[in-house]
Amino acid sequence: MDQVRREVKGRSERVVVAMSGGVDSSVAAMLLCERGYEVIGVTFRLWLDCELRSMADPRSCCSFRDMEAASQIARALGIRHKVIDLRDLFFREVVEPFVGEYLAGRTPNPCVECNRRVKFPVLARLAEEMGAAWIATGHYARLEWDEKGECSLLRARDKDKDQSYALYGVGQGILRRCLFPNGDLSKDEVRKAAEAGKLAVARKRESQEICFLSGGGYREFLSARFPEALQPGPLEDTSGRKLGEHCGLALFTVGQRKGLGLSAPWPLYVVALEPARRAVVVGRREEVPGRWLRADPARWVKGAPPGKSFQAELMARYNTKPVPCRVKAEGGAFEASCVERVWALTPGQHAVLFRGDEVLGGGVIVSAK
Numbered sequence: 001m002d003q004v005r006r007e008v009k010g011r012s013e014r015v016v017v018a019m020s021g022g023v024d025s026s027v028a029a030m031l032l033c034e035r036g037y038e039v040i041g042v043t044f045r046l047w048l049d050c051e052l053r054s055m056a057d058p059r060s061c062c063s064f065r066d067m068e069a070a071s072q073i074a075r076a077l078g079i080r081h082k083v084i085d086l087r088d089l090f091f092r093e094v095v096e097p098f099v100g101e102y103l104a105g106r107t108p109n110p111c112v113e114c115n116r117r118v119k120f121p122v123l124a125r126l127a128e129e130m131g132a133a134w135i136a137t138g139h140y141a142r143l144e145w146d147e148k149g150e151c152s153l154l155r156a157r158d159k160d161k162d163q164s165y166a167l168y169g170v171g172q173g174i175l176r177r178c179l180f181p182n183g184d185l186s187k188d189e190v191r192k193a194a195e196a197g198k199l200a201v202a203r204k205r206e207s208q209e210i211c212f213l214s215g216g217g218y219r220e221f222l223s224a225r226f227p228e229a230l231q232p233g234p235l236e237d238t239s240g241r242k243l244g245e246h247c248g249l250a251l252f253t254v255g256q257r258k259g260l261g262l263s264a265p266w267p268l269y270v271v272a273l274e275p276a277r278r279a280v281v282v283g284r285r286e287e288v289p290g291r292w293l294r295a296d297p298a299r300w301v302k303g304a305p306p307g308k309s310f311q312a313e314l315m316a317r318y319n320t321k322p323v324p325c326r327v328k329a330e331g332g333a334f335e336a337s338c339v340e341r342v343w344a345l346t347p348g349q350h351a352v353l354f355r356g357d358e359v360l361g362g363g364v365i366v367s368a369k
Contacts, residue, residue: 014038015134015179016127018119019073019081021066023201024138024182026073027190030197031181032136033077040130041081043070044119046090047212069201076199084126086118093117095212099226102218102250105273106348109166109318110210116169116299124174134179139163142183142357143175151175153301153359158186165318165352168362169299222250233278235262238271238287249273252280254368255288255344273347290341295351295363296333305329305361312353312360314338316345322354334363345369 017029019041032039045067067083074081094114101108123135140156141164151172156162170178182190194202213221222229230248237243243262246252251259256270260282271283293316298305308329313322314336324339336351345351345368352362 013134014040014130014132015136016040016042016123016130016132017136018123018138019043019070020138021069021073021201022138022206023194023199023204024140024190026070026138026199026201027185027193027197028136028138028181029073029079030077030193030199032179033079037134039077039079040132041070041074041077041079042123042126043067043081043083044090044122045083045085045087046114046118047087047095069204073199073201084122086122089122090114090118090212099222099229101348102222102229103275104348105249105275107253107346108348109350110212111318112166112169112350115166116171120170120174120178124177127177133177135174135177136179136181138182139167139180140182140185140187141167141180143178143180145176149176150302151178154183155354155357155359156180156182157184160319161187162319164359165315165350165362168301168350168352168359171299172301172303175301219251222248231278233280235260235280235282237268238281238283243282246280249275249278249280253344254346269344288343289345289368290338290343291345291369292335292337293345293351293365293368294333294335296366298329298332298334298361298363300361301359302361305334306355312336312355314342315352315354316342316365317349325353327353333366 015032015037017032017039019025019029029039029041071081094110097113098108098110127135140158140161142154142156144152144154153164153167153175155164191202229250232245232247233249234242235244235246252270252273254270257267260268262268266284268282269285269288270280271287272281274281310327312325312327314325315322323342325336328335345365347365347368349365350362351365353360
C-alpha cells in the first residue's frame with residue numbers, strides 16, 4: 001500500500017514534519033505540500049554550544065543558523081512553523097547515555113537512540129496535540145502497509161543514503177503514522193527537487209553525523225566536557241602481558257589500529273576494552289571479533305521476531321554491507337552468527353537485521369567474538 005497517501009477515517013490529512021534546516025527535511029516538507037497535505041513544520045532545539053564550533057562550522061547542526069534556515073523554508077512554503085526546546089530531554093536521553101557508554105568501554109551510536117527516545121516520540125506527541133494524522137521526516141527509508149494496517153520498514157531505494165538502520169527501534173505504533181517522502185529518491189534527486197522548488201538550502205552542505213559534537217570529534221567533546229572518560233590504564237596483549245599505558249578508554253574502539261602508540265613486528269588492533277580495569281586489549285587482525293555477537297535488548301519492527309531461529313542479513317554498523325547470518329532469538333535478546341567474517345563487531349554499536357529490503361529489528365551489541 002502506498003506510503004505517500006493513505007486515508008485515515010475520521011482523521012485530518014495534517015502532517016507534522018521535522019525540519020532541521022537541511023535540504024532533506026526541507027524537500028520532505030515541500031513534497032508533502034505538493035501532495036496536498038496540511039503541513040506544520042517543527043524544529044527541535046537540541047543542542048546549542050557557542051563555546052565550541054556550532055556557530056562557525058558549516059558541517060554542524062543544531063545552531064541558530066539552522067533554526068533560522070528552517071523558519072525561512074517554512075515561510076517560503078507558506079506553512080506554519082514551531083521551534084520546540086528539547087535541550088533537557090536530549091541531554092538526559094542522548095548525551096548522558098552517550099558518555100556512559102564510553103565509560104563502560106562501549107562505542108555508541110547516539111543517532112539511533114535519539115530517533116527512538118527523543119525525535120519520533122516527541123513528533124508523535126506533537127501530532128496528537130495538533131490533531132495531525134501523520135508525522136514525517138527527511139529520512140531515506142520506505143514504509144509499506146498490509147491490509148491489516150501493519151507497517152513494514154524498508155531500506156531506501158538509494159542504498160548509499162539508506163537510513164533505515166537508524167530507525168529500527170522507533171516502534172510499530174509510531175511507524176504506522178510516519179511518512180518518508182524521500183524514500184524513493186536519491187540524494188541528487190532531492191537536491192534537484194530543492195532547486196526546482198527554489199529552496200535556499202538546495203546546495204547546503206551535509207551536517208555531520210553526531211550533531212552535538214559541534215563540528216569537532218567525540219574525543220574533543222569528551223575531553224572538554226567529560227574528562228572522567230579519559231582516565232589512564234594499561235595496554236595489554238591477549239595473553240595479559242602489559243605493553244604500555246593509554247590516556248583513556250574512550251579514545252579506543254574495537255578494530256582500531258592507529259593511535260595505539262605501540263611498536264610491534266606485526267600490525268596490532270584493539271580486540272577488546274575492559275572497563276573494570278580500564279584496560280585496552282590489543283591483538284592481531286584475526287583476533288578482532290567478527291563472527292558472532294549477542295544483542296540485548298532486541299527490538300523488533302513488528303513487535304516480535306519472525307521465529308526463534310531464522311536466516312537474515314546483518315548490518316553491524318551504519319552504512320555497511322549487510323552480510324548473511326543465522327539468528328537465534330531468545331529471552332528478549334538475540335545472537336547472530338555470521339556466514340562470513342565481519343570486521344570489528346563492536347559492543348555499543350547496533351546490530352540491525354534485514355531480510356532483503358525489510359528491516360526485521362535489531363539491538364545493541366553487548367558481546368562479540
